[in-house]
Amino acid sequence: MTSSLRDLKVYTTYPHSCSYLEDREATTLFVDPRQEVDQILYSNLSVLGFRRSGNHLYRPHCSGCEACIPAxxxxxxxxxxxxxxxxxxxxxxxxxxxxxxxxxxxxxxxxxxxxxxxxxxxxxxxxxxxxxxxxxxxxxxxxxxxxxxxxxxxxxxxxxxxxxxxxxxxxxxxxxxxxxxxxxxxxxxxxxxxxxxxxxxxxxxxxxxxxxxxxxxxxxxxxxxxxxxxxxxxxx
Known part of the structure; x- marks a missing residue:
C-alpha cells in the first residue's frame, strides 16, 4: 500500500563533507528506512527529485546550496x-x-x-x-x-x-x-x-x-x- 506523501516520515543527516564540491558541507534528506516502498511511491518521489541508493531514497537538503539539481x-x-x-x-x-x-x-x-x-x-x-x-x-x-x-x-x-x-x-x-x-x-x-x-x-x-x-x-x-x-x- 502506498502512503500519502504528506504522511511520509523523512530524516536529515548531520552535515558531512560534500562528495562533489570541495570545501562544502552537505546534508541529506532520507525517507524513513522502515517505510514500505512500492513502484508508485518510488515514482512519485522521483518526480520530486528523490534518488535511490540501495534500499534508501534520498535527496540533497543542504543549507545555502542548491548545486545538486535533479535531471x-x-x-x-x-x-x-x-x-x-x-x-x-x-x-x-x-x-x-x-x-x-x-x-x-x-x-x-x-x-x-x-x-x-x-x-x-x-x-x-x-x-x-x-x-x-x-x-x-x-x-x-x-x-x-x-x-x-x-x-x-x-x-x-x-x-x-x-x-x-x-x-x-x-x-x-x-x-x-x-x-x-x-x-x-x-x-x-x-x-x-x-x-x-x-x-x-x-x-x-x-x-x-x-x-x-x-x-x-x-x-x-x-x-x-x-x-x-x-x-x-x-x-x-
Whole structure:
C-alpha cells in the first residue's frame, strides 16, 4: 500500500563533507528506512527529485546550496547528436541481456576493476562486495540489470529502475580498458531507446551539478529538464 506523501516520515543527516564540491558541507534528506516502498511511491518521489541508493531514497537538503539539481531526459524529443550517434555505431555489435541480480562473480569482478581503475579517488574506493550490494541491490522488484556482451564477454552492466513514467539510470559500470567504445555514453543512449520502446516519457539521470565535471556531463543529453523551485523546467 502506498502512503500519502504528506504522511511520509523523512530524516536529515548531520552535515558531512560534500562528495562533489570541495570545501562544502552537505546534508541529506532520507525517507524513513522502515517505510514500505512500492513502484508508485518510488515514482512519485522521483518526480520530486528523490534518488535511490540501495534500499534508501534520498535527496540533497543542504543549507545555502542548491548545486545538486535533479535531471531527466525527455525521451520523445531526444535526438542523438553526432558524437552520440558515433557511440551507438561503435557499440552496435554488443548483445544485451536482462538479468535478475548482480550477485555473481563476473558482475562483481567487473565492478571492482571499474572502481579501482576509474574511481580510485572516490568514496566507493576501495571496492568491497558488501558495499557493492548495499549500493546496487534492491528489494522493491522494479530494478533491472542489463548486461552488455562483446563476443560473449561481459563488458558493461547498467542498473536501471523502472518507474511509472520513466527509467531511472542508477549506475553503469564497464570494462575500464574499453575506452574507445564510450560505454558510459552508450549506456545512457541505450536506456533512452529502451524507454522509448516501453512507451515511457523520461530517463532520470540523478543530479546535475554544473561545477562538478563528473556530474555536469549530463547536459550533453538534450532536451534535459531540471527540477528547480519545485517544478521541472528545460535546461537553457
Amino acid at each position: 531527466r531526459i525527455l525521451v520523445d524529443s531526444f535526438a542523438p547528436n553526432r558524437t552520440q550517434r558515433r557511440a551507438v555505431s561503435r557499440n552496435s555489435d554488443l548483445e544485451v541481456e536482462l538479468t535478475g541480480d548482480i550477485r555473481d562473480e563476473a558482475a562483481y569482478d567487473l565492478y571492482k576493476r571499474y572502481i579501482e581503475q576509474r574511481h580510485s579517488d572516490g568514496d566507493m574506493y576501495p571496492p568491497d562486495r558488501e558495499q557493492y550490494l548495499s549500493f546496487l541491490d534492491n528489494a522493491w522488484e522494479c530494478t533491472r540489470y542489463f548486461r552488455f556482451y562483446e563476443d560473449g564477454k561481459l563488458i558493461a552492466i547498467s542498473v536501471v529502475d523502472e518507474l511509472l513514467d520513466g527509467l531511472s539510470a542508477i549506475y553503469t559500470f564497464f570494462e575500464p580498458t574499453a575506452d574507445k567504445r564510450s560505454l558510459g555514453r552508450y549506456a545512457i543512449l541505450w536506456q533512452v531507446e529502451k524507454a522509448r520502446e516501453m512507451g515511457l516519457e523520461y530517463v532520470y539521470l540523478g543530479y546535475w551539478i554544473k561545477d562538478c565535471r563528473k556530474m555536469a556531463y549530463k547536459s550533453e543529453y538534450r532536451p534535459l529538464e531540471l527540477y528547480l523551485k519545485g517544478r521541472w523546467s528545460p535546461l537553457a
